[in-house]
Amino acid sequence: MEYRVAVASRRRRESNDQEAGFNKYVLPELEVLMRVARSITGNPTDADDLVQDTLMRAYKSIERFDGRYPRAWLLTIMRNAQINRVRRKRPELMRDPDVTLAIVANTDSDAQTPESAVMDLTFDAAIEQSLRSLPPQFREAIHLVDINGLSYNEAAAVLDIPVGTVMSRLHRGRKLIRNDLTVDAELDGSHS
Amino acid sequence: MSLLNRLFRRNPGMSCSQVEAVMQQYLDNELDPSEVPKVLAHLEACKDCGLEAELYTRIQSSLREHQQAPSADSMDRIRALAQELAVNGPPEDAATADA
Known part of the structure; x- marks a missing residue:
């Protein structure tokens, strides 16, 4: 009887620890997880499923988490969950370079004059076009860091590559966009 | 200089x-x-x-500007799931499926 009470008491304590840990480390990161999942999967339904899967895994391993860098910890869990999901769905295809990410521009037109809004739309459209034409590994790094606001370390955790590789892909991707803009500007100039 | x-x-x-x-x-x-x-x-x-x-x-x-905020519906669903998970743990079928 005493043994049962002790076991029940220990389970209750563990459950309270899991709840506290979950509230402290996981709940504040939900929106970031949703955004990154959307980038990784390319569609909202799969993103929802991936986040659910990530939360389940995080719950199970939260007792072993040391409390440092919760976002990077969660993103690593998400990456592993996604690898498993892709393996289950398409074992022959771990990455589809043809999957394009739907992008919706979110411009604050109220704060602009009509002229600057048109200029910004042109600039934004050129960048969007350039982003779509980037090699997938560069586009992926730009999505995680520039669009979703992850740090180099966090992006490295998602992609399972060294931080230096994240930097290199990101910087090369940005340079390609920058060069595309310059070419566009030169072409526009030659037409006028 | x-x-x-x-x-x-x-x-x-x-x-x-x-x-x-x-x-x-x-x-x-x-x-x-x-x-x-x-x-x-x-x-x-x-x-x-x-x-x-x-x-x-x-x-x-x-x-x-390309950042896509998750829809309010999706966020509500995920928040509800996370809170349920925090309080009650994973559902029985998920726990069994993983075991």
Whole structure:
């Protein structure tokens, strides 16, 4: 009887620890997880499923988490969950370079004059076009860091590559966009 | 800045190529804080590098506009799931399926 009470008491304590840990480390990161999942999967339904899967895994391993860098910890869990999901769905295809990410521009037109809004739309459209034409590994790094606001370390955790590789892909991707803009500007100039 | 540097528009701190090598880290706030003042000083003194930094800042700002906020419905569902998980743990079928 005493043994049962002790076991029940220990389970209750563990459950309270899991709840506290979950509230402290996981709940504040939900929106970031949703955004990154959307980038990784390319569609909202799969993103929802991936986040659910990530939360389940995080719950199970939260007792072993040391409390440092919760976002990077969660993103690593998400990456592993996604690898498993892709393996289950398409074992022959771990990455589809043809999957394009739907992008919706979110411009604050109220704060602009009509002229600057048109200029910004042109600039934004050129960048969007350039982003779509980037090699997938560069586009992926730009999505995680520039669009979703992850740090180099966090992006490295998602992609399972060294931080230096994240930097290199990101910087090369940005340079390609920058060069595309310059070419566009030169072409526009030659037409006028 | 010395007269020679001013005459030849040279920056006494970092060179253009040194700044180019760290500019992206600087723009991402990932540069060693001790290097930041040197980069800033160069960007203020060197028109070409200053314009380059401005262009990258505009590119980043435009890219941020692509950020897709999750729908309110999705966020509500995930929050509810996370709170349920925190309080009651995973549902029986999920626990069994994983076991």
